[in-house]
Amino acid sequence: TFGPLQALINNASLFEPDCAMEFDVAQAGRQLGVNLMAPMDLTRLMAQQHASDAGPGSCVAIHILDQKVYNLNPDYFSYTVSKLALERAVELQAQALAPRVRVCGVAPGLMLVSGPQTDANFAAASHANLLRRPVDPRxxxxxxLFLAGNASITGSTVCVDNGQHLVPLPRDIMFVVDELLRQHLPPKTTT
Structure with a gap:
């Protein structure tokens, strides 16, 4: 009814814990499927809807990444690998699909309680960035919306993480906060 799709935001994600030494191949494959293959395929299908002579930059695909791609640590190994590959796909798809589709990325920081994270952990972890506050999903x-409306941007990723990607950590922020809380809380007493 409305013609070809003009904007697509690939936000679906699978975030399952694993590590480099011990990961389940099937679980890793699911994460690659959801976090990498599906966004690449949907963007390809979007490009196929548009004629090559359509107005340059008239449509956009935006891949939602994670600040983790710029602040590497080995936790959530398969998830991280899939998001790293998607981050590289932003530039590759921008090159391959132009001028039919612009391709951009957005790398958010911690916005919501994630995985096995507790509310107390989130309250501390969401402030472990340069601006000392959680990222506002808005x-x-x-x-x-800015990327969708600016026809001159393609192949770029914008970090929306309050500077979290500039605070290198050896582990995922959730685990760093858990370790700090254990060190600074009084030991539990038994009755």
Whole structure:
């Protein structure tokens, strides 16, 4: 009814814990399927809907990444590998699908309680960035709207993470906070 799709935001994600030494191949494959293959395929299908002579930059695909792609640590290994590959796909798809489709990325920081994280852990972890506050999901949405509306941007990724990607950590922030809380809380007493 409305013609070809003009904007696509690939936000679906699978976030399952694993590590480099011990990961389940099937679980890793699911994460690659959801986090990498599905966004690449949907973007390809979007490009196929548009004629090559359609107005340059008239449509956009935006891949939602994670600040983790710029602040590497080995936790959530398969998830991280899949998001790293998707981050590289932003530039490759921008090159391959132009001028039919612009391809951009958005790399948000911690916005919501994630995985096995507790509310107390989130309260501390969401402030472990340069601006000392959780990322507002509306800021991520506004960034997507900005990218969708600016026909001169393609092949670029914008970090929307309050500077979290500039605070290198040896582990995922959730685990760092858990370790700090254990060190600074009084030991539990038994009765």
């Amino acid at each position: 800021d991520v949405a506004r960034t997507c």
